[in-house]
Amino acid sequence: MSRLRALLGQRIRRDRLQVSLWVVGTALLASLSYVGVAQSYGSEQDRTSLLAAALANPVILLFRGLPSGTDEAAFMVFLIFPWLAILAAFMSTFLAVRHTRGDEEAGRAELVAATPAGRTLPIVATTIHGILANVLLALLTAAAFLAVGQEAGGSLLVGAATGAIGVTFLGVGLLAAQIMRTARGANALSVWVLLATFLAAGIGNAIGTPSDDLTSMQSSWLAWLSPFGWGENTRAFAENTWWPVALCLGAGAVVGGIAIGLAARRDLGESFVAERRGRAAAPSSLAGPTALVWRLTRGSVLGWVLGGLLTGLLSTSLASIVADVGAANPSVEEILDKIAGGGSIQQATVTTFFTMLGVIAACCAVQTVARARQEEARGTAEAVLATPVDRVRWLGDYVGIALVGIALVCAAGIAGAAGGIAGQDGDWSLMTDVWVVGAGQIAAASVFLVLTALVFVMAPRLTIALGWSLVLVGTMLGLFGPLFGFPDWLTHLSPVAVTPQVDGDAVDLRGLWWLVGVAVVGAAASLALMRRRELAADA
Incomplete structure (x- = not known):
């Protein structure tokens, strides 16, 4: 336990500035969304007309959340939730790769593995560190909604959904670090997965079924293939559905568990995607x-x-x-x-x-x-x-x-x-x-x-x-x-x-x-x- 505590403390000290920037920036974006909605969409008529236009032209939903009614708080979530979630996802994937594949490339992982901490404890410490960062992000995001006067249940749910998506992509980053040979490759793979799932949620919402009054949308099956789609279907401040949060956390646990298992099976510095052999002679273009x-x-x-x-x-x-x-x-x-x-x-x-x-x-x-x-x-x-x-x-x-x-x-x-x-x-x-x-x-x-x-x-x-x-x-x-x-x-x-x-x-x-x-x-x-x-x- 003392070894795990030491590794966890080292990660927290090393990331205190970067994690603080991600967490505070996400919470600030959440709080500022209230200002934007209050100033630009202050009346229910404004919100109703925008939702009707969005549902009539679904391509707009590619870059917004899932419409869930004209209530001011639900409208805030429609406008801003995908961007809160994508910030949590980026923070988590970068954190995971930095403390796994990044440490291997820098030679730090080999030094730690030579101590009684072994090879598995560092990735466990990274997992706990990532979870704690997302818990902090979730709490501050919920606090931002509470601070502008929104009800507690929806505020806690939107914060939990944001942090849970971050945990899912923490697992994605950990797995990418085992698969790819370099930190750059692992980050690239994580970002492509992130973008693909983000677009899947947007397209899944766009081809869904709108309500008769054009104020809400039922996602299609495609959105349910994406963590972003799961988070959006919590419908905070409308239906307040909690079980998609558990789906995000479960996916993160499964993917993260696979990553920990793979880390124990491969040689330090190696990867499951073999490094491509270079040419015997450099081309003239180099x-x-x-x-x-x-x-x-x-x-x-x-x-x-x-x-x-x-x-x-x-x-x-x-x-x-x-x-x-x-x-x-x-x-x-x-x-x-x-x-x-x-x-x-x-x-x-x-x-x-x-x-x-x-x-x-x-x-x-x-x-x-x-x-x-x-x-x-x-x-x-x-x-x-x-x-x-x-x-x-x-x-x-x-x-x-x-x-x-x-x-x-x-x-x-x-x-x-x-x-x-x-x-x-x-x-x-x-x-x-x-x-x-x-x-x-x-x-x-x-x-x-x-x-x-x-x-x-x-x-x-x-x-x-x-x-x-x-x-x-x-x-x-x-x-x-x-x-x-x-x-x-x-x-x-x-x-x-x-x-x-x-x-x-x-x-x-x-x-x-x-x-x-x-x-x-x-x-x-x-x-x-x-x-x-x-x-x-x-x-």
């Missing part, structure tokens, strides 16, 4: 350090490019649907107008989706710079820097590839938007807005890139945590700020919220020049400071 960086990061870049393509496709495909919703509900049009800064509702829809495109491009950039930190922490960067490649060139290659990734993501979004217009024989004049806001998001994402690069140079151990936190804050302000009624000055602190837009026949540059200025100065400063920084190879 002749330089820039090509090596592209080879290391191309998989993640291409994944974000696909996300950009889908976002662009939806931006114009849904423009006419959202226009109908806005015509029926002025509150929707008002929110879109705040995000877009004017123009028609179709233009506002494109701007809203391309704000999300900027977030996706920023994620691509942050992940690329984070890869540089991973290479440094594992000691593989040292082998590259032992050649004539200096530190400035090495970091410059990662920054350059990240910038290429940003451009590819935004280009894919523009191509997707054109495909959406062509598929519906829509209004090609929207392409002017697509080009302007798409190009502007390149500048916005570049700001996140250089800020993460500066963190990497000045505080390398905070690169991953702080880089992703910056994107999370930018997303909260840029995407959710108008919904939550934030003042303009606060919303405009997010780079993705101040990009150029079409204003009539002219282009309003808005914050373009300060975005470009920050990107240029930040890139130059990070490269200049890198010249004087020593390697920080310890994780």
Whole structure:
């Protein structure tokens, strides 16, 4: 018991900052949803018309929860629950991989396994640590709903459902760490499972059966294949059904138990998916350090490019649907107008989706710079820097590839938007807005890139945590700020919220020049400071 207590304490100390950010951020998002609903959907008529529009155009349900009536609290859950659950899922999968496969790659797991703790106790400690983190997240989420005056039963249920989904994905992360050879591979597998189940729940809700009054929806069988679907079918503040919470916890227990069993059967450092053998000789395309960086990061870049393509496709495909919703509900049009800064509702829809495109491009950039930190922490960067490649060139290659990734993501979004217009024989004049806001998001994402690069140079151990936190804050302000009624000055602190837009026949540059200025100065400063920084190879 003392050995387990020591391992658990070590994990809690190591994760105290990261877990705190995830937990507090999730609870804050829950509490802010009340502000958004109260300000934008304060009357039952507003809520009824939006639900009717959503059920009449089910594709909207892909990105929202399960409608369960027009009560204010139930409407809050409809708008925000999937995002609370996805934050809990990301926190849990990253935590699981970091303390299992990540420790094996860093060599820490081998040292612990040589002590009386053995090989099984560390993964048990990680499991308990993940469960405690999700219990804390569930309690604070419930407290956020209670703090804004919602009833206790529904508040406790929405918190429990959020934490239970986190426990399910804790098991997914633990299992992925046993299957895959690297932490990067385990994280990628976990995220793909997360996204697939998230979409399954959304599609399952979209093809479900609406009620006669168009205020609620019965999920189809597809939603019941997803933990997100289980959590949404608790219907907090409406039916208050608790047994799907047990389903999430049971799934997490089964998957986590399998992971613990597999950990006891495999050799330390090995995996159940065999590592692919490398070529006997490197191809000519790997002749330089820039090509090596592209080879290391191309998989993640291409994944974000696909996300950009889908976002662009939806931006114009849904423009006419959202226009109908806005015509029926002025509150929707008002929110879109705040995000877009004017123009028609179709233009506002494109701007809203391309704000999300900027977030996706920023994620691509942050992940690329984070890869540089991973290479440094594992000691593989040292082998590259032992050649004539200096530190400035090495970091410059990662920054350059990240910038290429940003451009590819935004280009894919523009191509997707054109495909959406062509598929519906829509209004090609929207392409002017697509080009302007798409190009502007390149500048916005570049700001996140250089800020993460500066963190990497000045505080390398905070690169991953702080880089992703910056994107999370930018997303909260840029995407959710108008919904939550934030003042303009606060919303405009997010780079993705101040990009150029079409204003009539002219282009309003808005914050373009300060975005470009920050990107240029930040890139130059990070490269200049890198010249004087020593390697920080310890994780």
